[in-house]
Amino acid sequence: MTQPKSIPITPSTAENHATSSKFHDILAKERTGWRRFSWIIWALIGPGLLAMIGDNDAGGVVEYAVTGIQFGIGLFIPLILCLAPLTFTIQEMTMRLSAVTQTGYTKLVFRHFGRFFGYYSIGTLMIENLLTLMTEFIGMTAGLMMFGLPLWISDLMSLILVVSLAIFTGYWTKERLALFVGALNGVFLIIALLTHPSMSAIGHAFIAWTIPKGMGNLLIWFIVATVGNAIAPWMIFFQGSAAIDKGITSKELKLGRIDTLLGSVLQVIIAVAILLCGASLYGHIHNASALGPAAIIQALTPTSGRAASILFGFGLFNAGFLAAITISLSSSWTVADAFGFARSLNDRISTAPKFYAVYIGSLVFAALAILIPGLPLNFIAVLSQAMGAMVMIPILIFLVVLTSSRKIMGEFANGPILRVWGFAIASILIGLTIALLTQVI
Numbered sequence: 056m057t058q059p060k061s062i063p064i065t066p067s068t069a070e071n072h073a074t075s076s077k078f079h080d081i082l083a084k085e086r087t088g089w090r091r092f093s094w095i096i097w098a099l100i101g102p103g104l105l106a107m108i109g110d111n112d113a114g115g116v117v118e119y120a121v122t123g124i125q126f127g128i129g130l131f132i133p134l135i136l137c138l139a140p141l142t143f144t145i146q147e148m149t150m151r152l153s154a155v156t157q158t159g160y161t162k163l164v165f166r167h168f169g170r171f172f173g174y175y176s177i178g179t180l181m182i183e184n185l186l187t188l189m190t191e192f193i194g195m196t197a198g199l200m201m202f203g204l205p206l207w208i209s210d211l212m213s214l215i216l217v218v219s220l221a222i223f224t225g226y227w228t229k230e231r232l233a234l235f236v237g238a239l240n241g242v243f244l245i246i247a248l249l250t251h252p253s254m255s256a257i258g259h260a261f262i263a264w265t266i267p268k269g270m271g272n273l274l275i276w277f278i279v280a281t282v283g284n285a286i287a288p289w290m291i292f293f294q295g296s297a298a299i300d301k302g303i304t305s306k307e308l309k310l311g312r313i314d315t316l317l318g319s320v321l322q323v324i325i326a327v328a329i330l331l332c333g334a335s336l337y338g339h340i341h342n343a344s345a346l347g348p349a350a351i352i353q354a355l356t357p358t359s360g361r362a363a364s365i366l367f368g369f370g371l372f373n374a375g376f377l378a379a380i381t382i383s384l385s386s387s388w389t390v391a392d393a394f395g396f397a398r399s400l401n402d403r404i405s406t407a408p409k410f411y412a413v414y415i416g417s418l419v420f421a422a423l424a425i426l427i428p429g430l431p432l433n434f435i436a437v438l439s440q441a442m443g444a445m446v447m448i449p450i451l452i453f454l455v456v457l458t459s460s461r462k463i464m465g466e467f468a469n470g471p472i473l474r475v476w477g478f479a480i481a482s483i484l485i486g487l488t489i490a491l492l493t494q495v496i
Contacts, residue, residue, distance in 0.1 A: 105297065108325070109378045113190055129260045145290075150314075155467045189424050192210060199212060240373060243329050249362060284326070
């Protein structure tokens with residue numbers, strides 16, 4: 056691909072390329088005390104929080120719930136909480152790379168690793184995102200169908216709601232709307248309380264962490280799936296591009312890290328809450344791994360009440376709604392970044408038609424695909440995981456290499472300890488993805 060001529064991007068010149076934003080306007084206002092602290096918190100949350108909360112998508116909700124149904128409280132709660140440092144490390148490197156270079160991840164891959172890996176990243180990410188979007192629409196429609204709506208109306212309503220985000224002008228407005236949707240994921244905390252989990256059993260899980268016998272490959276699959284749910288390829292493309300669009304530069308790295316930290320902590324807390332919802336059905340359902348979202352919603356009524364069932368359906372819809380937004384945007388930013396299209400959420404549809412065409416087109420494709428009779432949904436889920444593994448392996452390696460380069464990052468490059476830690480995480484995730492592929496192929 057022919058690259059347009061441009062001046063070299065360095066940490067010093069990158070800040071001059073960052074445009075004025077609502078984010079900077081809020082930071083610049085003269086406030087003191089509690090008011091200033093509140094406004095700074097309000098300004099900084101965004102890319103990191105949305106990437107992390109969005110990763111608890113419809114497919115992730117079902118997987119965490121099924122894990123709770125299959126294994127109960129004991130085994131997986133400590134594991135999920137231990138994933139927060141892993142996701143923070145990866146997403147912090149993503150945010151820092153974009154803030155310092157003011158260049159999208161895709162363009163950096165083309166520039167430093169060549170066309171093959173650039174096109175490989177785009178192609179595999181687009182396919183994996185489309186497959187994942189289909190699971191989001193399956194979750195959204197399942198949540199709406201519990202209110203008696205037919206499949207096609209539920210599907211159409213979901214599509215209209217997600218596409219409607221594009222009509223709101225300005226990055227700030229769209230980010231605030233997405234954060235409101237993300238805040239509604241707190242409903243899983245309420246549902247977890249409604250299931251009346253045993254606090255002694257939760258405490259015992261941390262004191263005596265035991266691995267159940269006789270689970271074999273099934274246990275391995277659930278461990279790999281749980282770790283895989285903590286980080287997805289689209290998160291790296293999304294948070295990096297969103298940080299640039301928001302206006303974060305190397306001067307705001309501290310604020311970007313707080314945003315990322317909040318997201319990584321809230322992600323695992325909500326994931327644990329979802330697992331507790333599923334654990335309330337432990338021993339009540341057999342063959343849990345074959346359950347679909349509708350079956351889980353219906354099963355909650357006898358054990359936890361109609362309110363818990365309704366709220367879980369709402370939470371499932373909301374999880375798919377937020378993920379559909381963030382995943383589609385990661386596709387749009389990736390394609391636009393690679394081919395030089397207008398790529399900012401500050402642009403209207405008329406000024407960035409190709410950017411929004413990818414966003415809307417991918418959503419329409421996924422919404423129509425799930426209406427196909429006899430669609431092999433389980434195969435799609437497995438294929439999506441396999442594609443995610445193929446995308447993630449080079450992405451993680453390139454991310455650590457790029458953020459460790461002083462030529463690219465200057466004084467903000469990874470230090471020796473962080474570099475070793477980054478490659479260790481990459482090695483662990485690569486090993487887990489290979490283990491997943493051996494399970495599903």
